[in-house]
Amino acid sequence: MTASTLSTPRDSVKTWRRFKYPQSLIKYGIMLIILVFIAISIQYLNIHLERVLTMFGRLGNLFANRYYPPDIPYILDSEYLGYVFETVKMAYLGALFGILLAIPLSWFASFNMTPNKRFLYPVARFLLMVCRAVHEMIWTILLVTILGFGMLPGVIALSLFSLGFTGKLFSEEIEAINQGQVEAIQATGANPLKVFVYAVLPQVRVAWTGISIYTWDAAFRAATVVGFFGAGGMGWYLRRTVQQVESNRVAAILISIVGLVIISEVASAWARNKVSTS
Amino acid sequence: MMPSTLEHKLAKILTKRKKYKAIRYGLYIFIFLLVLGSIQTTIIKDTDWEKIGTFGTVVKALARFFPPDFSLFPHLVKPTIETFMIACLGTFLALVLAIPVSWFAAHNITPYKSITYPIGRAIMTLSRSVHEIVWGLIFVAAVGLGAFPGILAVAMRSIGFISKLTAEAIEDINPGQMEAIRATGANGFQVILYAVIPQILPVFVGNTIFQWDINIRRATIMGLVGAGGLGLTFHRQLVMYNYGGVTTVIIALLLLIAIGEVGSYYIRKAII
Known part of the structure; x- marks a missing residue:
């Protein structure tokens, strides 16, 4: 008996596999499903795969012949720079309003701290979800149809965008706080507002500051294009030049957008770093 | 000697704190004014309030979206x-x-x-x-x-x-x-x-x-x-x-x- 078990060591020298029999089947099954889904989608969306190959030539052509000498003097024009300044202002106003609205809403929408689980919690959750689910461009278009052209719909659209963006992150931070401090403040007989101010806010302050800076960055990115649908700022120039097929100017505007976004990103990374270390 | 240096240090820290507090509040006021200024220029001056009209017209514009089709x-x-x-x-x-x-x-x-x-x-x-x-x-x-x-x-x-x-x-x-x-x-x-x-x-x-x-x-x-x-x-x-x-x-x-x-x-x- 023992001899036979010792004499058959070959069973145990099987090649090692990360996934044993049933799991490996599931893995390949999922891969197959994904591939079939991709094939069906390509068929359904009517994509001509042969066009994929010619795409690079056409993209190269687009950049080399139509976009290439970007009309740099156009973006250095004082009128355009004025609109850039407006865009910056729109972005930070939108981010600021969004963050200010997100403070109470994220408090209501955090499961552990919400003052009223029956009513306020679902309502706040739903509001945040709608703000986040509807893309900022759709907000812009809707607000432009209601309020007309100008900066106001842009600022409101960016506020809603920032509200959805920060609300979720803020409430996630609240849900991760240390309950001990909350209990300590509650034990003094404090009402929910006081608990929020003295037990929750000090714990999330640093994280929220970082998120707020990041929100400003994200709002600025969105602000560069809300004007495309008539809500003020440099996006309006983009629309005008795209529609008049002034490709050199489009290229110049794109360069200005990329440059500004990179500047804002570097600034926000620096500021976030400063906040988290201090 | 010992307590006096301690007091000295304490006073230093307190003045420093006061200074920081002043800077912080100054910054808050500055930001607040900046925001007010931006609201004034971008929202109040730039918007065509006459076209938006009263609150009622905005509600009317909003009501067009209902009921869903x-x-x-x-x-x-x-x-x-x-x-x-x-x-x-x-x-x-x-x-x-x-x-x-x-x-x-x-x-x-x-x-x-x-x-x-x-x-x-x-x-x-x-x-x-x-x-x-x-x-x-x-x-x-x-x-x-x-x-x-x-x-x-x-x-x-x-x-x-x-x-x-x-x-x-x-x-x-x-x-x-x-x-x-x-x-x-x-x-x-x-x-x-x-x-x-x-x-x-x-x-x-x-x-x-x-x-x-x-x-x-x-x-x-x-x-x-x-x-x-x-x-x-x-x-x-x-x-x-x-x-x-x-x-x-x-x-x-x-x-x-x-x-x-x-x-x-x-x-x-x-x-x-």
Whole structure:
């Protein structure tokens, strides 16, 4: 008996596999499903795969012949720079309003701290979800149809965008706080507002500051294009030049957008770093 | 001697604190004034208040969107599926393209540090800094109308995010495993396959699912620049002044996004 078990060591020298029999089947099954889904989608969306190959030539052509000498003097024009300044202002106003609205809403929408689980919690959750689910461009278009052209719909659209963006992150931070401090403040007989101010806010302050800076960055990115649908700022120039097929100017505007976004990103990374270390 | 220095120190700290407090409040006041100034110039002066009219006219403008035009629903099925597929294919393409980009942009495994690292970083920044609408415009100009430019635009926008977080994860991996695999005589490719990928796979998959969720949102607007899906229907209803239809499209869009959110939650739970 023992001899036979010792004499058959070959069973145990099987090649090692990360996934044993049933799991490996599931893995390949999922891969197959994904591939079939991709094939069906390509068929359904009517994509001509042969066009994929010619795409690079056409993209190269687009950049080399139509976009290439970007009309740099156009973006250095004082009128355009004025609109850039407006865009910056729109972005930070939108981010600021969004963050200010997100403070109470994220408090209501955090499961552990919400003052009223029956009513306020679902309502706040739903509001945040709608703000986040509807893309900022759709907000812009809707607000432009209601309020007309100008900066106001842009600022409101960016506020809603920032509200959805920060609300979720803020409430996630609240849900991760240390309950001990909350209990300590509650034990003094404090009402929910006081608990929020003295037990929750000090714990999330640093994280929220970082998120707020990041929100400003994200709002600025969105602000560069809300004007495309008539809500003020440099996006309006983009629309005008795209529609008049002034490709050199489009290229110049794109360069200005990329440059500004990179500047804002570097600034926000620096500021976030400063906040988290201090 | 001892207490006097202590008092001295204490006084120093207190004056310092006072100074900081003054600076902080000064900063608050400055920011407050700045915000007020911006509100004055951008919102109050720039807006055409006469055109907006009274609160009543705004409510009237809002009321046009109700009730939703439910007769549109049967026509929304195809664009909704299209939007969903644009998001899925875009995410898949981004995932495939993010692999080389994150390989290039991770400081510790990039093949030729002086050439590939800046290339990877540049692609990452470019992809993230250009809004999806702009990518859509570029690709519609290059490959024509249809779902294809939408897929490309969605993919281009998410490459940056996926590869940024993946590259950061690669930079944080345990180098011991890489050394162990290299010590067996493995080449560079094998080191990545057996030492790097297993360590970053959860992060990579998690980020991809997160991006998929966001990409459904992005895919809904690709139609606005001519790239198929629900955005196209939205645009058509809007230019036909069928505001009830616009509301219906938004309802369809919310449903799609809710499905995506629930789906991504369960997939993430199943994997991690």
